[in-house]
Amino acid sequence: MTQSPHLTLSELSYYYEPGAPAALDRVSLQIPRGQFLAVLGHNGSGKSTLAKLLNGLFLPTQGSVTVSGMDTRDDARIWDIRRTAGMVFQNPDNQLVATQVYDDVAFGLENIGIPPEEMPARIDRALEMTGMSQFKQHAPHLLSGGQKQRVAIAGILAMQPEALILDEATAMLDPQGRREVLDTVLRLNREQGITVVWITHFMEEAARAQRVLVMDHGRIAMDGTPGEIFSQVDRLRELRLDVPPMTRLAHLLQERGIPISSGVLTVDDMVEEVKRLCPSCLSS
Amino acid sequence: MPIVLEQLSHHYRSCPRVSVALEDISLTIHDGELLALIGHTGSGKSTLAQHLNGLLEPTSGRVLVDGEDINQKGARRRALRFRVGLVFQYPEHQLFEETVFKDIAFGPKNMGLTGQQVDQRVREAMARVGLDFEEMKDRSPFELSGGQMRRVALAGVLAMQPRVLVLDEPTAGLDPRARDFLLGDIKRLNQEGTTVVMISHAMDDVARLATRVAVLEKGRLVMQGSTLEVFSQQERLAAMGLDIPDGFKLARRLRQAGLNMADHVHPEEIADALAAAIRGGGGDAA
Numbered sequence: 001m002t003q004s005p006h007l008t009l010s011e012l013s014y015y016y017e018p019g020a021p022a023a024l025d026r027v028s029l030q031i032p033r034g035q036f037l038a039v040l041g042h043n044g045s046g047k048s049t050l051a052k053l054l055n056g057l058f059l060p061t062q063g064s065v066t067v068s069g070m071d072t073r074d075d076a077r078i079w080d081i082r083r084t085a086g087m088v089f090q091n092p093d094n095q096l097v098a099t100q101v102y103d104d105v106a107f108g109l110e111n112i113g114i115p116p117e118e119m120p121a122r123i124d125r126a127l128e129m130t131g132m133s134q135f136k137q138h139a140p141h142l143l144s145g146g147q148k149q150r151v152a153i154a155g156i157l158a159m160q161p162e163a164l165i166l167d168e169a170t171a172m173l174d175p176q177g178r179r180e181v182l183d184t185v186l187r188l189n190r191e192q193g194i195t196v197v198w199i200t201h202f203m204e205e206a207a208r209a210q211r212v213l214v215m216d217h218g219r220i221a222m223d224g225t226p227g228e229i230f231s232q233v234d235r236l237r238e239l240r241l242d243v244p245p246m247t248r249l250a251h252l253l254q255e256r257g258i259p260i261s262s263g264v265l266t267v268d269d270m271v272e273e274v275k276r277l278c279p280s281c282l283s284s
Numbered sequence: 285m286p287i288v289l290e291q292l293s294h295h296y297r298s299c300p301r302v303s304v305a306l307e308d309i310s311l312t313i314h315d316g317e318l319l320a321l322i323g324h325t326g327s328g329k330s331t332l333a334q335h336l337n338g339l340l341e342p343t344s345g346r347v348l349v350d351g352e353d354i355n356q357k358g359a360r361r362r363a364l365r366f367r368v369g370l371v372f373q374y375p376e377h378q379l380f381e382e383t384v385f386k387d388i389a390f391g392p393k394n395m396g397l398t399g400q401q402v403d404q405r406v407r408e409a410m411a412r413v414g415l416d417f418e419e420m421k422d423r424s425p426f427e428l429s430g431g432q433m434r435r436v437a438l439a440g441v442l443a444m445q446p447r448v449l450v451l452d453e454p455t456a457g458l459d460p461r462a463r464d465f466l467l468g469d470i471k472r473l474n475q476e477g478t479t480v481v482m483i484s485h486a487m488d489d490v491a492r493l494a495t496r497v498a499v500l501e502k503g504r505l506v507m508q509g510s511t512l513e514v515f516s517q518q519e520r521l522a523a524m525g526l527d528i529p530d531g532f533k534l535a536r537r538l539r540q541a542g543l544n545m546a547d548h549v550h551p552e553e554i555a556d557a558l559a560a561a562i563r564g565g566g567g568d569a570a
Contacts, residue, residue: 043429043459090457144325171457174325174485175527201459242460245488245530245551252555258562267533274538278562283542 005030006163006195007054007085012063014049014218023049025218026063033162036189036196038206038226041215042240047199050215051167054197055085068162083112085163086156090171092148095155096140101132104140105155112159119158126158129192130184146177150184157188163195164188171201182208203230203244207265214239231262246270286448286479287313287336287368292345294331294503306331306503308345313448318470318480320490320511323500324525329452329483330373332500336450336481337368349448366395369446373453375437376430384410384428384436385421391444402443409443413469431462438469448479455486467493491515491529491549499524516547 008031014024024046031037041047052058053065056072067085070077089095098104105123114122127133130150135143140151149169156164164185170178182198182205189196198209206212212229214222216239222229230236233243233251243251250264250273260273275282294306306328313319313336323329334340335347338354338361347354349364356364372378381387385406392405410417413435420428425436434454441449454470455463471493474480484490490497490511497514499507501524507514515521515532522528531547531554538545538561545561548554 042461043431168457176325176525203460240459240461242464246534249531249534249551249555249558252551253559253562256555256559258559267530267537270534271537271541274543274558274562275541278565280565281543281561282538 006033006035006068007031007197008064008066009050009053010064010066012053012065013061014046014053014058015061022218024053027218027220028063029213029220031195031197033195034189034193036186036198036208036210037213038209038211039197039199039213039215040201040203040206040241041221045215046218047215048167049218051087051165051197051199054163054165055087056081057087079112083159084161085165086159086161088149088152088156088164088166088169090168092145092152092172093141095152096148099139100136101127101138101140101143101151102136104151105158108155108159122158122160123154126154129157129188130154131180144177145173146180149173149177149181153181153184153188161194163197165197165199167199168201169198170205178202178205203242203247204266207244214241226265227263230265286315286350288348288351289335290346290348292332292335292342292347294335294340295343306335306342309505311498311505311508313479313481314496316474316477316479318474318482318493318495320494320497321481321483321500322485322487322490322497322526325485327500327524328503329500331503333370333450333452333481333483336448337370338365339370366444367446368448368450369441369444370450371438371441371452371454373456375441376425376433379425379433379437379440382424383422384415384425387425387436388440388443391440395444405443405445406439409439412442412473413439414465415439429462431458431465434458434462434466435469438466442473446478448481449473450481450483452483453485454482455484455489463489487515487527487529491531499526511549512547515549 009027009029012024012027013022015022039047053060056078059073065072067081070081072081096104097107102123105126106119109119109122127136130153132150132154140148170181185196186208188194200206207226209226212224212226213220221239230243230247233247236243244265246264246266246269250260253260260277264270264273289309289311292306292309296305321329335342341355349367352360352364354364379387388406388409389402392402407417415435425433455466458466467489470480494511497511498505499514515528518528518532518536535545535547543561545557548557
């Protein structure tokens with residue numbers, strides 16, 4: 001499979017008002033088709049602005065954004081762009097409009113003029129992909145936060161997008177809801193090849209991405225694999241970000257003279273490292 | 285003993301699907317402690333929080349604040365309730381005044397304090413959450429960052445000088461830096477003598493701050509104990525769909541793999557124990 005860039009930012013700048021500081025400052029970035037990219041950064045770092053530029057909700061002040069080759073400044077293509085790169089927001093309650101899950105997923109399809117006879121198959125498939133089929137007839141407001149977000153994602157999947165942009169889609173959810181939503185999106189990425197831009201505050205979520213971007217002051221401050229990014233504990237702190245608990249523990253062990261590798265992100269990684277450093281410590 | 289719950293039960297008559305009942309909860313919140321209240325979504329944590337300052341009245345049982353029933357009729361009722369400050373989830377959604385000062389002053393004004401007393405209260409409350417009085421007092425709360433807005437909301441409750449502060453998911457939706465600031469504020473308030481009850485899903489935050497943990501499930505109090513005692517019971521918590529801090533998961537995995545490694549709450553302690561174990565080649569580690 002060729003890794004042609006799917007989403008491309010070229011020298012992209014964005015100002016909320018003339019004269020205000022740049023929310024994004026000459027950012028260039030290529031996101032290959034099928035990649036799962038996590039974007040981290042403290043509040044005000046520019047990551048939400050980036051999300052809104054990726055599907056044409058905001059238009060560049062300078063530079064350009066292309067989605068599957070379409071320029072977001074091209075008025076004639078804007079609906080194709082939004083259908084190609086679907087967006088999920090933070091608050092699930094602001095995204096659901098209908099009184100039944102099924103109708104909610106149908107809403108977007110009606111909007112883009114899908115013929116009624118095509119809709120049931122698309123809706124069923126979208127609900128299946130998000131594991132929400134059994135809730136088809138339910139009222140959205142009685143679902144859990146994680147289920148609501150999965151309905152919101154189904155609404156976008158029904159439009160058959162090539163990319164999903166999730167702007168802190170788990171920030172308002174409890175741990176179970178967060179897992180549900182992330183697992184759903186990881187599966188869509190793996191099985192359907194959908195490109196994912198996952199904007200988050202949660203390091204343990206970013207740890208599951210293929211690539212992690214850290215934003216600061218409207219620029220890309222770090223770009224690499226989770227292992228490369230999270231091993232730079234001091235740099236992350238400078239950027240006012242946290243590191244996963246196990247990465248911090250690895251750092252503390254290094255300070256205690258234990259030659260542990262820097263790429264530790266999860267409990268599994270740590271167990272492996274302990275095995276490597278002290279084979280006699282563990283019997284299995 | 286600032287708060288004692290005696291066989292507290294709460295049943296909703298009208299909307300059973302939305303709200304959770306509480307069943308026979310007996311719990312003492314000790315002076316000066318930082319108690320974390322954990323439980324699955326829908327376990328009744330937020331309902332319990334609203335009982336602590338009389339926003340809800342029990343169907344049966346009592347809530348005692350400093351030995352007095354918070355739901356008694358008459359003049360004492362209001363004064364008792366002022367001793368317990370409740371900070372809701374996403375409290376910034378309840379900011380409504382045109383300036384930070386007015387928003388924080390709302391509570392103390394409502395208590396009938398004089399203008400000068402109110403002014404003093406607002407200054408103190410802002411200082412306690414690290415908001416500069418001169419710089420912030422005239423700003424609109426709505427042009428602040430999410431973390432600042434939340435601190436304004438917290439200051440509004442602190443300005444009433446409660447002895448007990450009840451916080452419902454205080455760090456939800458904040459970025460790591462804002463979360464660190466706020467957790468620092470909470471820790472300091474507790475060290476300065478305010479009793480804190482904190483509802484949280486963030487187990488690593490709980491491990492970092494709490495002295496004691498109480499666990500709710502389906503409206504019942506099912507576990508309580510020191511942070512170490514509660515998080516050591518991973519199977520029971522997992523059965524309730526609850527997570528534990530990563531440090532406890534690690535210790536358990538290492539024990540299963542044959543390493544003698546005890547549970548610890550704080551990262552420094554975990555690092556000490558693990559470093560000793562690795563150096564000792566798997567011999568006894570504390």
